[in-house]
Amino acid sequence: xxxxxxxxxxxxxxxxxxxxxxxxxxxxxxxxxxxxxxxxxxxxxxxxxxxxxxxxxxxxxxxxxxxxxxxxxxxxxxxxxxxxxxxxxxxxxxxxxxxxxxxxxxxxxxxxxxxxxxxxxxxxxxxxxxxxxxxxxxxxxxxxxxxxxxxxxxxxxxxxxxxxxxxxxxxxxxxxxxxxxxxxxxxxxxxxxxxxxxxxxxxxxxxxxxxxxxxxxxxxxxxxxxxxxxxxxxxxxxxxxxxxxxxxxxxxxxxxxxxxxxxxxxxxxxxxxxxxxxxxxxxxxxxxxxxxxxxxxxxxxxxxxxxxxxxxxxxxxxxxxxxxxxxxxxxxxxxxxxxxxxxxxxxxxxxxxxxxxxxxxxxxxxxxxxxxxxxxxxxxxxxxxxxxx
Amino acid sequence: xxxxxxxxxxxxxxxxxxxxxxxxxxxxxxxxxxxxxxxxxxxxxxxxxxxxxxxxxxxxxxxxxxxxxxxxxxxxxxxxxxxxxxxxxxxxxxxxxxxxxxxxxxxxxxxxxxxxxxxxxxxxxxxxxxxxxxxxxxxxxxxxxxxxxxxxxxxxxxxxxxxxxxxxxxxxxxxxxxxxxxxxxxxxxxxxxxxxxxxxxxxxxxxxxxxxxxxxxxxxxxxxxxxxxxxxxxxxxxxxxxxxxxxxxxxxxxxxxxxxxxxxxxxxxxxxxxxxxxxxxxxxxxxxxxxxxxxxxxxxxxxxxxxxxxxxxxxxxxxxxxxxxxxxxxxxxxxxxxxxxxxxxxxxxxxxxxxxxxxxxxxxxxxxxxxxxxxxxxxxxxxxxxxxxxxxxxxxxxxxxxxxxxxxxxxxxxxxxxxxxxxxxxxxxxxxxxxxxxxxxxxxxxxxxxxxxxxxxxxxxxxxxxxxxxxxxxxxxxxxxxxxxxxxxxxxxxxxxxxxxxxxxxxxxxxxxxxxxxxxxxxxxxxxxxxxxxxxxxxxxxxxxxxxxxxxxxxxxxxxxxxxxxxxxxxxxxxxxxxxxxxxxxxxxxxxxxxxxxxxxxxxxxx
Numbered sequence: 003x004x005x006x007x008x009x010x011x012x013x014x015x016x017x018x019x020x021x022x023x024x025x026x027x028x029x030x031x032x033x034x035x036x037x038x039x040x041x042x043x044x045x046x047x048x049x050x051x052x053x054x055x056x057x058x059x060x061x062x063x064x065x066x067x068x069x070x071x072x073x074x075x076x077x078x079x080x081x082x083x084x085x086x087x088x089x090x091x092x093x094x095x096x097x098x099x100x101x102x103x104x105x106x107x108x109x110x111x112x113x114x115x116x117x118x119x120x121x122x123x124x125x126x127x128x129x130x131x132x133x134x135x136x137x138x139x140x141x142x143x144x145x146x147x148x149x150x151x152x153x154x155x156x157x158x159x160x161x162x163x164x165x166x167x168x169x170x171x172x173x174x175x176x177x178x179x180x181x182x183x184x185x186x187x188x189x190x191x192x193x194x195x196x197x198x199x200x201x202x203x204x205x206x207x208x209x210x211x212x213x214x215x216x217x218x219x220x221x222x223x224x225x226x227x228x229x230x231x232x233x234x235x236x237x238x239x240x241x242x243x244x245x246x247x248x249x250x251x252x253x254x255x256x257x258x259x260x261x262x263x264x265x266x267x268x269x270x271x272x273x274x275x276x277x278x279x280x281x282x283x284x285x286x287x288x289x290x291x292x293x294x295x296x297x298x299x300x301x302x303x304x305x306x307x308x309x310x311x312x313x314x315x316x317x318x319x320x321x322x323x324x325x326x327x328x329x330x331x332x333x334x335x336x337x338x339x340x341x342x343x344x345x346x347x348x349x350x351x352x353x354x355x356x357x358x359x360x361x362x363x364x365x366x367x368x369x370x371x372x373x374x375x376x377x378x379x380x381x382x383x384x385x386x387x388x389x390x391x
Numbered sequence: 392x393x394x395x396x397x398x399x400x401x402x403x404x405x406x407x408x409x410x411x412x413x414x415x416x417x418x419x420x421x422x423x424x425x426x427x428x429x430x431x432x433x434x435x436x437x438x439x440x441x442x443x444x445x446x447x448x449x450x451x452x453x454x455x456x457x458x459x460x461x462x463x464x465x466x467x468x469x470x471x472x473x474x475x476x477x478x479x480x481x482x483x484x485x486x487x488x489x490x491x492x493x494x495x496x497x498x499x500x501x502x503x504x505x506x507x508x509x510x511x512x513x514x515x516x517x518x519x520x521x522x523x524x525x526x527x528x529x530x531x532x533x534x535x536x537x538x539x540x541x542x543x544x545x546x547x548x549x550x551x552x553x554x555x556x557x558x559x560x561x562x563x564x565x566x567x568x569x570x571x572x573x574x575x576x577x578x579x580x581x582x583x584x585x586x587x588x589x590x591x592x593x594x595x596x597x598x599x600x601x602x603x604x605x606x607x608x609x610x611x612x613x614x615x616x617x618x619x620x621x622x623x624x625x626x627x628x629x630x631x632x633x634x635x636x637x638x639x640x641x642x643x644x645x646x647x648x649x650x651x652x653x654x655x656x657x658x659x660x661x662x663x664x665x666x667x668x669x670x671x672x673x674x675x676x677x678x679x680x681x682x683x684x685x686x687x688x689x690x691x692x693x694x695x696x697x698x699x700x701x702x703x704x705x706x707x708x709x710x711x712x713x714x715x716x717x718x719x720x721x722x723x724x725x726x727x728x729x730x731x732x733x734x735x736x737x738x739x740x741x742x743x744x745x746x747x748x749x750x751x752x753x754x755x756x757x758x759x760x761x762x763x764x765x766x767x768x769x770x771x772x773x774x775x776x777x778x779x780x781x782x783x784x785x786x787x788x789x790x791x792x793x794x795x796x797x798x799x800x801x802x803x804x805x806x807x808x809x810x811x812x813x814x815x816x817x818x819x820x821x822x823x824x825x826x827x828x829x830x831x832x833x834x835x836x837x838x839x840x841x842x843x844x845x846x847x848x849x850x851x852x853x854x855x856x857x858x859x860x861x862x863x864x865x866x867x868x869x870x871x872x873x874x875x876x877x878x879x880x881x882x883x884x885x886x887x888x889x890x891x892x893x894x895x896x897x898x899x900x901x902x903x904x905x906x907x908x909x910x911x912x913x914x915x916x917x918x919x920x921x922x923x924x925x926x927x928x929x930x931x932x933x934x935x936x937x938x939x940x941x942x943x944x945x946x947x948x949x950x951x952x953x954x955x956x957x958x959x960x961x962x963x964x965x966x967x968x969x970x971x972x973x974x975x976x977x978x979x980x981x982x983x984x985x986x987x988x989x990x991x992x993x994x995x996x997x998x
Contacts, residue, residue: 036950073958083932120924
């Protein structure tokens with residue numbers, strides 16, 4: 003359903019070089035006429051984030067950051083053009099790199115051409131910032147510039163899922179997850195090249211915050227007993243987890259549930275990012291969010307219902323204190339939590355702020371410590387009864 | 392006493408032995424002898440106890456000889472510095488008193504090991520071209536405590552009580568068994584007198600030894616030499632060089648020659664031929680007195696009417712004050728009465744009434760300033776400076792005492808100094824450098840209270856600013872409130888700290904115009920450098936990506952130069968504005984002091 007709404011898709015491979023040349027040509031023309039060129043980049047922050055439940059993820063507003071060429075910005079612009087040249091070369095040859103590798107590639111270029119010495123980066127954050135600036139100017143994400151982060155999180159288990167990968171050379175690889183034994187499938191940061199199919203009808207996809215708990219459920223036979231896909235998110239979802247979840251949502255049309263801790267950090271930083279993307283990635287949220295994901299728990303009512311072990315938030319702890327402050331801020335300013343369709347999660351945030359208590363997903367193991375399948379039973383019962391937000 | 396205690400025991404033993412012998416007469420005799428011995432012992436105890444309770448008086452010299460640490464002789468390094476300081480202070484005061492342009496020669500040398508453990512035997516000789524000392528006064532000046540021509544006069548002289556130089560003689564006497572060797576000659580004398588002065592500690596008297604008349608090749612002057620145990624420290628805040636530099640800074644009229652160990656003879660020429668006129672003291676203000684002082688003050692006037700005494704003997708007491716006193720309940724008969732006939736009760740009533748009156752603040756006429764002009768000249772004697780600012784505040788009243796604050800800030804050309812090290816701070820009280828116990832001083836407190844970042848200096852939070860600067864602060868007052876007798880720290884009263892702070896702020900504002908101008912010049916340089924560095928790289932990168940021909944590249948480079956050139960023009964305009972502001976400041980100062988302009992212009996040309 004959401005697929006139809008998400009029209010902004012990844013730019014095709016020749017679109018980036020074309021856009022880049024257009025941009026550079028415009029700059030050159032301005033300079034030829036001794037006119038001051040101005041570069042506009044999308045402002046990627048919460049104050050420029052919009053949320054429409056029909057779209058399903060955070061989209062950028064109209065705010066732009068203008069960089070005018072002057073004595074102060076000439077260094078930044080020169081660096082951006084220098085880095086863009088490297089990235090365009092990568093796109094041309096099909097080479098991919100991480101940000102760190104690009105930092106060293108730029109150092110190498112400078113080493114071999116002393117004229118470029120003034121552009122030298124003192125450290126990686128300087129070159130990272132220039133890569134981000136290029137993305138914002140071209141309104142693309144770095145994967146589109148062949149710049150990938152290393153794959154992290156998203157280990158997937160299923161007895162039904164089959165993945166077909168198209169390799170850069172045109173070959174295809176078929177991965178039947180039921181044949182992997184206890185090993186999980188590791189999704190890539192570029193999930194767009196994958197095609198998904200099911201050997202049998204898949205009933206649901208469960209994304210679990212803790213990689214360890216996902217492993218335990220699999221070891222205890224969860225995926226054998228249920229026709230499902232089980233993913234370990236490993237904390238804040240990486241691009242791989244986000245893109246992979248979206249792919250499952252779009253290609254398999256199965257219900258998706260997120261199971262994680264009951265705390266402010268999980269709701270804002272993990273669940274919201276998985277479902278609607280983040281303010282920092284406004285440009286690429288369309289490809290890296292799965293709006294149909296539902297929050298299965300832990301819900302505040304689960305604490306009483308299952309007599310779960312909860313405990314007070316340590317307000318003195320810097321991280322927890324910050325999460326609470328951020329939660330209060332999110333309720334006021336985050337368009338996702340302000341949308342009435344997301345009232346359920348907003349109310350959980352309010353409950354957390356009011357009660358200042360938290361409960362971890364592993365608390366399900368306390369319900370019957372002698373029954374290792376008890377968490378599984380609770381999860382399945384909650385799905386059946388529609389006990390999620 | 393221990394022996395006398397043993398006596399009765401011995402006598403009793405004799406008695407016991409006699410008793411054992413069985414003879415009654417012998418026993419009686421022995422008993423009598425024991426009694427006699429006991430009585431004698433009691434008498435001796437009474438006598439000794441009477442002796443120990445007797446209240447004795449000791450001389451001032453005796454007191455100071457046992458407490459030399461209170462007057463600057465608490466360590467061997469301080470002993471050297473204090474000896475030098477006292478001798479130079481006396482020389483400068485004497486020259487100023489007699490309108491002579493001072494020329495002082497200082498010689499310090501290490502003679503060998505001292506008698507105190509880990510000390511050196513040091514010789515300090517200070518020679519001046521002052522008026523010389525009458526030979527009869529020599530023992531008083533160098534060998535008698537509290538013998539001063541300046542005590543309580545309320546003038547801005549360096550020395551006040553007449554303790555310092557006698558303490559130096561005492562220190563030399565205690566550590567090397569020889570006093571001060573003095574040669575002096577007044578204008579009236581044909582030959583000079585040479586002698587050694589020692590302090591008669593028991594009687595607080597100067598004793599002259601080895602007196603002889605000698606030929607001395609100068610018309611008048613004094614040379615004093617001390618040999619004592621001490622340590623020589625040349626550098627650092629407490630170093631001799633810091634003292635000598637500071638002394639030359641606040642005495643622009645001084646020509647100083649100095650010879651220090653392992654250094655050639657140095658000469659610092661005077662930069663002004665004007666001898667500072669130490670203003671005469673004004674009459675005391677009644678609000679600065681205590682009752683006892685008030686009564687004692689009346690004794691100086693003999694048989695005059697009380698109202699006349701009040702008007703003549705005090706400042707800020709006028710006819711209006713007298714009538715206000717009458718309105719306040721003081722009987723006219725008391726004011727008409729001769730002051731030597733007023734009793735203590737009436738004095739007390741009069742004193743209390745005056746204290747309750749609103750009087751004008753004390754006069755500030757008695758303070759002496761170095762002046763911005765002289766400071767501006769003098770600060771350049773400290774070394775090559777990029778630029779500087781000087782401020783002389785108008786005399787004001789702090790804690791009911793007239794005071795004047797002057798500040799000089801200079802940036803040194805020598806960038807060898809660690810940029811993160813605190814600025815060099817020179818503190819002065821009545822034109823004498825203060826070199827110890829900086830943190831408790833009013834000057835230090837005022838310095839840290841100023842936000843120097845606003846004037847372009849770097850400053851860690853609540854600390855002294857950092858960088859290659861010298862900040863000199865001079866406080867001049869006839870009544871400086873020191874924290875200790877060795878005059879190392881000025882008491883930090885809120886009013887005085889605020890007054891110093893204001894002077895520092897003014898100096899900072901003036902200095903900031905120089906710094907801003909320099910920053911703008913640096914900015915312009917940086918911008919031009921940016922254009923030259925990045926312009927071609929940017930255009931070439933764009934041309935490579937767009938595969939543009941060389942003709943486009945040349946045109947774009949020209950366009951870019953024009954664009955960035957406009958930015959440079961803006962920077963140039965800003966520099967011009969900063970320069971104009973600085974010039975305006977200099978003109979303003981020059982309208983007050985023409986000489987300052989000439990000097991600053993010289994500095995800027997050298998920039």
